[in-house]
Every structure is written in structure tokens, then in C-alpha cells.
Amino acid sequence: MTEKDDHHVVIVGGGFGGLEAARHLASGPFRITVLDRRNHHLFQPLLYQAATASLAPSEIAWPIRSLLRRHENATTLLGAASGVDTAGKAVLLEDGRRVPYDTLILATGARHAYFGHDEWEPYAPGLKTLEDATTIRRHILSAFERAEWQPDPAERRRLLTFAIIGAGPTGVELAGTIAELAHETLRRDFRNIDTREAKVVLVEAGPRILSAFTEDLSAYAERALSRLGVEVRTGQAVSECSAAGIALGGEFLPAATILWAAGVAASPAAEWLKAPADRAGRIVVEPDLSVPGFTDIFAIGDTAHVAMGEGRTVPGIAPAAKQEGRYVAGVIRARCERKPVPVPFAYRNDGNLATIGKRAAIVDLGWIRLKGRLAWWTWGIAHVYFLIGLRNRLAVALSWLWIYSTGQRSARLITGADTQLRERRSQ
Incomplete structure (x- = not known):
């Protein structure tokens, strides 16, 4: 040897x-x-869909050992x-x-990263892991459950207000999907509340959303979000996060669910x-x-x-x-192998993609820019292609087609403990 x-x-x-x-x-x-x-590889571009009940966690994660099992010289350690x-x-x-x-x-x-305000993390969870996704899914779905019990109109409005901080691709995708969940998927499931009254607010400190895209695509994305019922607030930095809500631009916004996508x-x-x-x-x-x-x-x-x-x-x-x-x-x-080392690393930009709900997206490939339904299909095909394994590709594609045609999301499961829900039921 x-x-x-x-x-x-x-x-x-x-x-x-x-x-x-x-x-x-x-x-x-x-x-x-x-x-x-962790023992799994995570397809992070679709993590927000696990957080919003569109996909099951098992459809976007795979055991690392199974991915490398054919390589006998590769060992996986947890x-x-x-x-x-x-x-x-x-x-x-x-x-x-x-x-x-x-x-x-x-x-x-x-x-x-909470920009020096780590004390905000308990109130505004971010989205990086499967545990984050299931926690956020629990918060979102539990908010509707708690609102169904709530007799006070003001508290019910707070429970049905969802604030997303940060308007990059993750924030935009979360906002659009939560709006569709409230206005379409859940609207016939509850008797004491009208889920269409839910308020989704997307907050961005910068002058526009999706700053990595061109201004025209960014403007289209904002219009698409508005059509879904999302309230977009740009140029407003958050100055406080608490269990009651967020403060921004000299105003306090009561919100029971705050999601962090800002950094x-x-x-x-x-x-x-x-x-x-x-x-x-x-x-x-x-x-x-x-x-x-x-x-x-x-x-x-x-x-x-x-x-x-x-x-x-x-x-x-x-x-x-x-x-x-x-x-x-x-x-x-x-x-x-004592061969010439490759030239310095040079990044090849394959383009930027972001989806706004289940029927609209924006795609910037440099040489071509797309928006609307054609962009959504392009976005979907690209993401299915990069998934690992035929079973996962088929499962995700079928889930999307079902959501696209019916509006129903099958992964609406509340798992794990939800202290606030238990407290409300004990009253």
C-alpha cells in the first residue's frame, strides 16, 4: 500500500x-x-415545505450512511x-x-443569526434543520387550533397573525405558503373561525424583497404575494420580538407566530x-x-x-x-497524485429561483428571466431533478400535483409538545 x-x-x-x-x-x-x-443529509431548499405541511420530512432527507454505502472506503460517523x-x-x-x-x-x-439579539430566538425560530421545520409546523398549525378555542376577538386576531422577518427566498416562500394554507387548505376545516381572516406579514429591512434578483422580478414577486393576501413591509427593521409580537417602524404588531428568515x-x-x-x-x-x-x-x-x-x-x-x-x-x-493543482476556484452561477405559492415563481438564469406559472414549473422540475432517489422524486412530484390541483396538504400533523396549546385546553 x-x-x-x-x-x-x-x-x-x-x-x-x-x-x-x-x-x-x-x-x-x-x-x-x-x-x-445528525445521521441525515437534508435537502434544505425544500425545508420550508416541511415547515408548512406541504411535504413530509422523510421526503427531503436521507440517511448519510445509505448515500455512501456503495463506497467501501467511506466511513460515516455520528x-x-x-x-x-x-x-x-x-x-x-x-x-x-x-x-x-x-x-x-x-x-x-x-x-x-439575530444580529446581536439572541434573546429573540425563543420567540422567532429560524429554519435550518428538520427539528426547526417540525417545530415551526407545530407553531403554525397550533395557532389555528388555539384560535378555534379563543372567544376574545383581539386575541384571536393575534393568534391568526403570522410575521415572517426577512424577505429572501426562504421568507418569501414561507409567507406565500402560509397564506395559501390559511386561505385555501384550512378554510373548511374549522367551525368557530374563518381561517381566511389570517394575516401574514412579511417584514424586510431593505428597500425591496428578494434583493438577489433584478428589480422587475422582485416587484413581480411582491405583487404575487399581495394577490395571495400577504402584507409586505419593506424598509422597516424589527426592533423587538416577544411572545406578544414584534415592534417595527414605531408600531407594535401583535403576532402569535414569528418566523426568522433574516440572517x-x-x-x-x-x-x-x-x-x-x-x-x-x-x-x-x-x-x-x-x-x-x-x-x-x-x-x-x-x-x-x-x-x-x-x-x-x-x-x-x-x-x-x-x-x-x-x-x-x-x-x-x-x-x-503529484499532478498540477487546478486553477483557483471560479463559481459558475447557474441562476436564482424562488417560488411564491403554488402557482407563481421567478427564475433568473442570466440569459433568460421567467415569472409566473412557467417559472413555477421550471422551479419545480429543477428541484425534483436534484432530489435523491426515484422514490423521493415521485413522492414529491405527486404531492405537488395534488396540492396544485386540490389545494390540500397531507402533512398537517401536530407532533411534539405544544405548551401553549396544553395551557389553553386546561383553562
Whole structure:
């Protein structure tokens, strides 16, 4: 066995970038270990649909072990990383164990960022994990259940008010789907309330929603949301979040359900390495995506700040993470095989997509821009294509066709504890 046969690549994070790197290294003479705190890979672009009862969690997540089972040189370990011993070349785990490496890829993802107001998190949950999705689904559905019991009109209005903070793709998609859920899916299910009276408010501190898109597509998306009954408030920053509601623009908006889609921060990987980081905590990497000062450590995906020139950075989206994973795998292979290292990483923008409810979307591919139903079908086909496995593609496609034709969402299940609902029933 040669030296390169023994080369051990440890990948921390089983997201898009980490799995892409693992797959491209698996065909080579490497030992690969994928370490993640969860046992599943999550298709995050559709996570909001699990949070709004459109899809079941099992339709957008897959066990990491099953995804890598055909690669005998790939090992999957369940564990939470807490640091890196760069001198001893080992990843440190929260339980005290160590995972040695020859080359390390950090694909540790991102977490919610509340811009210095972490005390808002209990009242305004974000959406990054399956646990977040089921928690948000419980909050949304329980709000209608509690309103059905509520005799006080003012409290009922508060219970039926949903505030989404942040008007990027996730915020827009959440707002549109919640509006459809209230105005269409649930309207015949309750007797004491009219769910169509639900108020969905989308709040954006910037001058317009979906700022990554062109102004005309952004304006179309706002009009589409208005047609769904969503109230869009731009240029208003939130100054307070509490169990009672939110404060913005000198006004207090009573709301029982507040969802956070305004910002993310990188994992603490930069702190582990004492590496240079941007304001979001992402490691400012070298042109070959290695960490400054560590040629044997790479950072990709939401962990990395990758410059594109003109003050721009590579966006934290799935296609970018996959491109970075493939690139880093190529760099590692070239080094171990003593071949020329690939040219510096260059991001290829495959376009931006966002959906507004079940009949409208916007698509910006650069060379062509689409909006409306044609854009929605384009968005749907693209997302089904990137799902893993024929069963999941068929299940999601059939679920969407059912929702599109009937308006009904089959995943309307309240799971887990809901303290407020229990308290209301005990009164």
C-alpha cells in the first residue's frame, strides 16, 4: 500500500458540499470519513415545505450512511465536532473523542443569526434543520387550533397573525405558503373561525424583497404575494420580538407566530482555527479554498467566505457548495497524485429561483428571466431533478400535483409538545 492509499480525508458536515467532496474522492485511493452531528443529509431548499405541511420530512432527507454505502472506503460517523487540534491533526468531538486526519474539509454549515439579539430566538425560530421545520409546523398549525378555542376577538386576531422577518427566498416562500394554507387548505376545516381572516406579514429591512434578483422580478414577486393576501413591509427593521409580537417602524404588531428568515451566521469553525473571518463568521479562504496558514485544511459551503471580485462573494446556496466540494476533491487528488493543482476556484452561477405559492415563481438564469406559472414549473422540475432517489422524486412530484390541483396538504400533523396549546385546553 502506497502513501497516498493511506491518505485519510475527514469531512466535517454531510451537507451538499461535504457529500459532493466525499463522492468525488471515493473513486480514488483515499480513506474518507464523513462526520456529522445528525445521521441525515437534508435537502434544505425544500425545508420550508416541511415547515408548512406541504411535504413530509422523510421526503427531503436521507440517511448519510445509505448515500455512501456503495463506497467501501467511506466511513460515516455520528458525532458533534467541537474543535480542531491542528498540531496533532485531529478533529475534536464534544464527547472527548478525536478523529485523526491527513486532510480536513470543513463543511459545517450555518446557524441562525439575530444580529446581536439572541434573546429573540425563543420567540422567532429560524429554519435550518428538520427539528426547526417540525417545530415551526407545530407553531403554525397550533395557532389555528388555539384560535378555534379563543372567544376574545383581539386575541384571536393575534393568534391568526403570522410575521415572517426577512424577505429572501426562504421568507418569501414561507409567507406565500402560509397564506395559501390559511386561505385555501384550512378554510373548511374549522367551525368557530374563518381561517381566511389570517394575516401574514412579511417584514424586510431593505428597500425591496428578494434583493438577489433584478428589480422587475422582485416587484413581480411582491405583487404575487399581495394577490395571495400577504402584507409586505419593506424598509422597516424589527426592533423587538416577544411572545406578544414584534415592534417595527414605531408600531407594535401583535403576532402569535414569528418566523426568522433574516440572517445566518457560520458555524464556529473560524474560532476553532483562529482563522480570519468575515462579519458572518465565515472563514476567508485562499483561492484554492484552503484555510490561510493551513494547506491541509479546506473550508466550503456556508463555512467559507469565497471572494468573486468587485466586492462580491460566492452565495451560500446548494449549487455553490456542490461546486466547491467538487473543486476541493480535485485539489486533494492532484496533490496526492503529484499532478498540477487546478486553477483557483471560479463559481459558475447557474441562476436564482424562488417560488411564491403554488402557482407563481421567478427564475433568473442570466440569459433568460421567467415569472409566473412557467417559472413555477421550471422551479419545480429543477428541484425534483436534484432530489435523491426515484422514490423521493415521485413522492414529491405527486404531492405537488395534488396540492396544485386540490389545494390540500397531507402533512398537517401536530407532533411534539405544544405548551401553549396544553395551557389553553386546561383553562
